[in-house]
Amino acid sequence: MQGFETPHRIRFCMALFFFVVAAGLLCGCGLFRNEGEEDGVPQVEMAVFEGGFGIDWHRKTLDRYLELRKSAGRPVAVNMWGDPRVLDKMRPRVLRGSPPDLSDALFPVWKFVLADILFPLDEWLDQPAVGQENITWRESFIPGALNPFTYRGKVYGIPLVFNAWLVWYDETLFQQHGWSIPKTYAEWLDLCAAIESAGIAPIAFQGKYPQYADALFWSILQHLAGIHKVEACQNFLPGAFLDPAIVQAAAMLQDLAQRYFQKGSLTMSHTEAQMEFCNRRAAMIPCGMWLENEMRHAFPEDFRLSCFAVPGIEGGKGDSTALVALGWQAFFVYRQGGNPREAAELLKFMLSKENSREWARMVSTVSSIQGATVREEVSSGVGDALDIIQEAAYTFDNRLYDLFPTWRGEAWIPTLEKLIAGRITPEEFSRIIEESMERLRKDPTSFKPPPRPLPQGSEVEGTV
Template identity: 45%
Template sequence: MIDLRIRTTQALTALAMAAIGVVPGCSLTRAGSSGVVTVEVAVFEGGYGIEWHKSVARRYEADHPGVRINLWGDPRVDEKIRPRILRRNPPDLASANLPVWKLIVAGKLYPLDEALDSPAYGQTDRTWRETMIPGTLGDFRYDGRTYAAPTALGAWVCWYDKRQFRRYGWEPPRTWGEFTRLCEQMTARGIAPLAFQGKYPGYAWATLLSLYQRLVPFERWYAMQDLQPGAFVDPDFVRAASLMQQMAVRYFQPGAMAMTHTESQMEWVNGRAAMVFCGLWLKNEMKSAIPAGFEMACFPVPMVEGGKGDPNALYGGGAENFCVFADAKHPREAADFLKYLLSIESARSYTIELDTLSPVAGSTEGIPISKELQSVVAVLDQSTRVFQDRISNLYLEFGATVLQQAQADLLSNRITPGEFARRLEAGAEATRRNPDIYKPRPMGVPEIR
């Protein structure tokens, strides 16, 4: 499953290609002469920042006097730790855009099951595994073991300003027809309907997959996730690509394809664009720019008239995944700190401080949550299930090259939806035929638990 922020780089691809050739190893170094164990934690410093992580680290140190957490972050953390992974000197714990499946198969990640099956912090009558929302630990299981755990619960939604909608008498759309008519009304008012993070065309992928899900039963949607032959040229996927292209050509703000994520989101915050598709990190990422009186709210990707998919399913799931390295100096201590990061106390502070959701069950109970987050919770409460892509995490080269460029060309109207589908199918076929690329067993439609 893809982390809801899709920012792939050449560095990811290079690591993906290199990780297969690395010989696995493991070492567990005990405390040095000072008697203190130092656990190094590297964090992707994106929309959520790292201040919450630091505050949890300080609490952990207070509760564990013999452990020091050396936690640092960087927006390009994956590039910083890549050479260290190859030299078998990685940090102990990391959250980064890494080719997790490549590292799992190469034996470079440490299984979390011993920690997952131990008593949870703050809920000692339950194991850590039992405190997690069902399904959030299933994305990186291999041979019965779990190799990563998410610290965020993501959802892909369309954000708008309730104040602006009230001013013009607009209502959140329930169907795609209502959505396009709303966009026409916005255009007539001289307001761009949609901001878009065009320098990162991967931002369109979750919306496109949501449109495809609205059109087909989950058996067909997951056939694509299982890389089944012909899945990308499914006529309904071509139709979803056509809807996506029409939206881009007609309703994206002029110049959107040249904007970064923050530039485009600033256009939305300032009212020059009325809506933006994004994940739950949006408010925290733009908090310093949101003007007084702005009322963030959201709605899911609307259902498509005549579609055969579940109209109430929601694109979302676990995000901001952390993993422990097998070559780490202190893998057991790193896993224990990860368990602490995902304790009920930490999860509640995560929700309060970052105004987003945690994958720990019950973490919103008994705490105040913002109106913005209440809007998300309402969408989640009305959903029948969550679903999310795993193609980009499984097949890094495909995601970073074929998929990114094809999306940019589709959104810029340089290729037709049919050409887009055929290009993805050709890239998928090359992946299927490549014996060096690990393909997990088909998962079919996951059970709702």
């Protein structure tokens, strides 16, 4: 999230004129704003999404923080509440200009930064990490975890987890059939053929949501042509999507889908496809790291979930260990909350290495903090994913997906779906996406951040 131009910011703020004026009037009357302090004790409000992970960790961490502040003679009062509909409940408060101080509700981050709604956290990121005084809080994060929340060098969101897109499989099933984990893309295709010959669908796919193929496409492109071709697209370079590498990557994805995606998968929801995988009617499934928690009640007792990254391509120009992954499930501090500085201090404590280790252990996931996820303390599947993340030369992501939601919904996802379904050729895919990007490039109302730097660790791939 690296910088929108000033004219765009002015246009966006003008679009918000009426509710901004209303917020100013209401807050001036003291009707909705948290005052931030009561009887000399700072007040902080924290709103949390209460989903499958629950909020037990948040409560335990908060109790420790309150006791620490009290024993240090610096008491603070925190009103924390959780709700599955936290987004809906926060929306009118944000419009009124009276949001909680701290929340993990997933609003459009880019627009909120432009409207000056979010509070930058760099002052705290550059302080020593809690319990790790030899490094800064910023340095404690997995490389790349903060990138999606960075705007013109300032960080506006702190991710709780680090999500990688991987290919998941059942180790028990693989052992029964003598199948090995593929080391190259060609070996993956051979494996798919062997699985199919055994009467099992090679790959389950969440076809009602074609965006599940997004990471597959970018992984293939990076392995095939290198990170520079990926970043040419991510940085809006004219003609980037007309590159022959794009056509070749699209052809490889289409071939994989047409030959080895489970029959009928394009009509399946994510849970339907994942049930096919859990019931062993399909041997593999591409998915993010939430798969285990989402389907934990559906796996047979002898199911041993494991994973591998999209394999490298023989003769490809990209590092075969590079991975589509990014910081996820972020917390944000709101500038218009009653006490954003106290909220930032609380957030820094919450995401210490010790507290993050407890989070990873409680919900079996990979924390965004380096070293906080201990393999022996999480499930074997998450442990395998952790190994892949740690061995990756670098991580990268498709920032276009979140930058341009209208483009995503009207161009990228529908065109990706047509490619997978075989309704357009790879050449047509390339042309359609390039034309849609060219409209964006020429659109003065669309926010286009400046080029982002190459991921740390990708230097060995050379230049375009």
